[in-house]
Amino acid sequence: MPGDKAFTDEAIITGILNGGMEESKYIKALYLQNLDRVTRHIELNKGTREDAIDIFQEAVLVFYEKVKKGEFRGDSSIATFIYAVAQNLWLSKLKKRKRALHHTYVVDSNIQAENNPELAVLDQEKGRLIMAVLNRVGASCKKILLYAVYYQYSMQEIAAKMGYKNEQIAKNKKYKCKKRFKQLLLADPVYQELYGD
Template identity: 30%
Template sequence: MMNDKLLIDNLRSVDKKARNSALRSIYASNYEYVKKFIVSNNGSENDAKDIFQDAIIVMYEKCQRKDFKLSCALRTYLYSISKNIWLNRLRKKGKYVQIKSDYEEVDLDSNGLEKLEQNELTKYYSQLLNKVDQESQQVLRLYYYEKKKMKEIAQIMGYANEQVAKNKKLRCIKKLRALIGDSQLKFIFTS
């Protein structure tokens, strides 16, 4: 079994197999703990699956940041994220429950969780993306989500060099700009 540091390193890897293997290992060794917590706190098995996967997504995003350092065991970290997400869901549903927890937890900054919950725009983006080819979507995902450099994107996508990756990204952005156009969906920016 891989140790926590190796798992995190593999989650950041450009090697798809190494990344998938790390996800599989994390899933296999932690799911039952989270499921037990969710099911014993008003949730179903489906809730457990959903919450656990969202927790992995939050953890995955944190891992991609250069300044991320795991300050506790990976299991404790995942369990704490899962618990927070589940509590948020229950609050949104207007349910109050006395939480029963058998495991150690850590305090988390909740930015990642809130971001994950902001899905009002999801439908709009799904519609936009129907008009963008798969290859461009991959390049956008690698750049904005996986935070990969152009050189790494070229390596992952099998391009001759990073200039090709750069061009693909530019073309995709050009298309998105045309599609978004004068979208009525405006953001409020704050300092």
């Protein structure tokens, strides 16, 4: 399974940009083609197998979002890019662990959540709230909202994925789901606490 070379970089990038039904196939190939090289590097540099997989998955996420935003220019190969991102993520995690060990946090209002434990906790709580609310809107609504907002599928693709007759139905469903998500989110007391609205 690992080391599968069935897809070229170009095919993977096009597959992600096109999105839709086929996308997961390209993500899987991308994952399998890069897994060993990246995880081996992290494991050889003081990481456990779990560290290596977490970091690799974060690097794949960074790559995916860059491609979706049209920011991956292809100056380097996908493998080189993911390897470099994973290397940086791992170095920053190692530094963070070292700091945690010596209790030398520097609190700075401009510092990012990544380096600030309080902001990281806030982010985690936001994540938990969002997932809890999303689970309450129902499985199909959750899918529609994620497809539309995160995966940026067109209404036509959403209709095909969800088995709706046309994109207008998908559009109406998305509107209703978003409305329901908004109602539930705003009504949740934790939302007021975390977002301060």
